[in-house]
Amino acid sequence: MIGALLLVPMLALGASFRADTRTVTVQPVEGLRADSLQRAEFLDAFRSTLAQSDFNTQERVRGEWVGGTAFANQFAPVFDADDGEGWSLRVIIELPPIASFTRQEMSGGKPHAVRKSDPRRRSSRRFAVTALARSAIDRANDIAPEWAETGLVFPAPEAAPADSWYAPSLRGYDFPWAEAGRIAALVAIEALHRADGDLHDNARLDLAPALRADAAH
Secondary structure (H helix, E strand, O other): OHHHHHHHHHHHHOOOOOOOOEEEEEOOOEOOOOOOHHHHHHHHHHHHHHOOOEEEEEEEEOOEEEEEEEEEOOEEEEOOOOOOOOEEEEEEEEOOOEEEEEEEEEEOOEEEEEEEEEEEEEOOOEEEEEEEEEOHHHHHOOOOOOOOEEEEEOOOOOOOOOOOOOOHHHHOEEOOHHHHHHHHHHHHHHHHHHHOOOOOOOEEEOOOOOEEHHHOO
């Protein structure tokens, strides 16, 4: 009985412990502003996470997701030009709107309403990631990957400063750009291994501190 229980994590992760590594060409991430510091923060974390060797998982036990075993990454990312062969990965990011608010400023001795915004701050801490993984065979046969969007949310935004005259919902929230890049990479890695049969329906990568949208309520 004990031996059977010890096999559960390995069965949940399928063939994740095999030694071979496959190369995947990573296309430029879509959905980020081309001329922003936030893009650099996001991409640095995204690329470094894709190159990690292992990750934490969650396993579904009696309908609940619980901590699982370490999961070995079987893909080595390549960020150069696509040669049209091997695996490919396309990642699309949907970010919340830039936060903006109106405040009163004096001009010519009279108050005027002035609209303010900050690209670093967003109207919410939710975002979505779509990761499209295609194998060499799929590409050769022009088979489109399954389109699946993963909705995510970072909980517990920071409190408003004590001297702030507007609520956080009005001025927006600090968006964790580097952490979002790391989480987006985890979603992409999960998509790659699921497409290759390494990751089954009763196992997934742990995306903490982000919550999947279906668990954020």
